[in-house]
Amino acid sequence: MSREQLVGMTRSLVAHGEADTMELADEVVRVPASSYTDEDLFEREKRNIFRRLPLMVAPSCELPEPGDYKAMDICGVPLLLSRQKDGEIAAFLNMCTHRGNPLASGTGKASRFTCGYHGWTFRQDGDLLGVASPQDFGKVDKAAHCLKRFPVLERAGLIWVTLDPNSKLAIEDYLCGYDALLEAFGFSGWTLFAKRTLAGPNWKTAYDGYLDFYHLPVLHKDTFGADFFNRANYFTWGPHQRLASPSKFAQRTGSDEQIDLTQMSDEEIPQDALVQGVWTIFPHISIASFYGGGQRGALISQLFPGETVEESWTTQYYVMENRPETEEQVKSAHEQFDFLEVVVRDEDYATGKRQHEALQSGLMDHVLFGRNERGGQVFHQWAEKLVNASDEDLLDIFAREQRQAAE
Ligand code: FES
Numbered sequence: 216m217s218r219e220q221l222v223g224m225t226r227s228l229v230a231h232g233e234a235d236t237m238e239l240a241d242e243v244v245r246v247p248a249s250s251y252t253d254e255d256l257f258e259r260e261k262r263n264i265f266r267r268l269p270l271m272v273a274p275s276c277e278l279p280e281p282g283d284y285k286a287m288d289i290c291g292v293p294l295l296l297s298r299q300k301d302g303e304i305a306a307f308l309n310m311c312t313h314r315g316n317p318l319a320s321g322t323g324k325a326s327r328f329t330c331g332y333h334g335w336t337f338r339q340d341g342d343l344l345g346v347a348s349p350q351d352f353g354k355v356d357k358a359a360h361c362l363k364r365f366p367v368l369e370r371a372g373l374i375w376v377t378l379d380p381n382s383k384l385a386i387e388d389y390l391c392g393y394d395a396l397l398e399a400f401g402f403s404g405w406t407l408f409a410k411r412t413l414a415g416p417n418w419k420t421a422y423d424g425y426l427d428f429y430h431l432p433v434l435h436k437d438t439f440g441a442d443f444f445n446r447a448n449y450f451t452w453g454p455h456q457r458l459a460s461p462s463k464f465a466q467r468t469g470s471d472e473q474i475d476l477t478q479m480s481d482e483e484i485p486q487d488a489l490v491q492g493v494w495t496i497f498p499h500i501s502i503a504s505f506y507g508g509g510q511r512g513a514l515i516s517q518l519f520p521g522e523t524v525e526e527s528w529t530t531q532y533y534v535m536e537n538r539p540e541t542e543e544q545v546k547s548a549h550e551q552f553d554f555l556e557v558v559v560r561d562e563d564y565a566t567g568k569r570q571h572e573a574l575q576s577g578l579m580d581h582v583l584f585g586r587n588e589r590g591g592q593v594f595h596q597w598a599e600k601l602v603n604a605s606d607e608d609l610l611d612i613f614a615r616e617q618r619q620a621a622e
């Protein structure tokens with residue numbers, strides 16, 4: 216983790232805050248309305264983005280111990296994550312190699328997986344352990360019938376998987392060095408307090424809302440307040456973006472008190488002040504700090520396209536640095552988490568659904584992203600670039616990002 220880099224970003228935010236300025240994009244950008252509503256494009260996004268690029272599938276603290284597993288379905292791909300005996304995480308295609316029945320569902324703990332259809336058994340590491348009634352079944356090459364593995368990488372207390380078993384794109388290359396910054400949260404030692412899943416509008420309509428602060432004091436006037444800041448500066452690592460408000464203030468951990476960062480030396484700046492704002496991970500993650508129960512916590516929002524172009528699903532994970540202990544702390548952590556459900560469900564996604572329905576009228580040609588909404592501009596440019604890229608292009612694109620980052 217590069218504290219120096221984080222301090223550099225913070226100093227730049229402070230300087231803009233003092234000068235009452237923000238970094239602006241070069242121009243107002245138009246995005247075709249059809250990029251939200253076109254069903255063919257939506258299918259290609261599922262195939263070329265969600266089923267081809269690394270996705271952050273779980274915070275490590277959701278599977279903290281050997282034997283912990285989690286099954287999920289992403290754009291039609293059944294995925295099974297399993298924490299191995301040595302602590303490494305493995306990602307399998309959640310399909311029994313007999314006739315394809317998913318082996319596990321939900322989350323739990325298991326040292327082996329027994330298929331609920333005919334009873335074949337697999338070890339935690341994916342090896343086929345036993346064929347049911349082998350004397351009757353006939354000869355099976357067990358070594359050739361292990362569970363299929365997906366590329367997986369655990370970094371910064373987060374787990375990425377590529378849902379293409381043959382992907383040549385290294386997850387590390389895809390992250391463009393962003394994972395080293397995400398280390399600053401310290402998620403690997405945190406705990407999962409609660410999670411829930413919410414229905415939302417088209418995935419890009421929904422994701423736009425995580426990429427600007429422009430809407431905060433307007434759409435969220437009843438929750439965050441009408442005097443909430445509405446400016447953000449953006450920092451990018453390939454397609455991944457952090458947005459943070461240009462301000463000389465930061466919230467003091469566990470209180471509403473603001474600390475003045477201009478009065479602090481680089482060494483004095485607290486760690487959580489260095490990770491202020493929203494950290495997005497392309498194409499579908501947003502991470503932001505909260506302090507329910509007076510303790511450090513973060514909301515990790517994980518978005519997936521739904522069955523149709525107008526649906527998405529978001530899992531909200533509320534992770535905390537320490538598990539709240541007293542009844543009072545637990546209660547206020549729940550209040551924080553419930554507050555974030557209301558904000559997202561009743562404000563962001565309710566608006567997104569209305570907006571998407573209106574766009575589906577087909578009567579508007581394009582939408583606009585202002586100079587103060589660079590996050591949306593960058594996101595849509597990357598989404599378009601990556602959905603149209605060939606597999607070879609993908610490798611070139613991220614090799615180029617690596618070279619640029621190294622310069
Ligand atoms: S499908 Fe799994 S044992 Fe038959």
Ligand SMILES: [Fe+2]
Nearest residue numbers: 424430435563
């Ligand atoms: Fe919002």
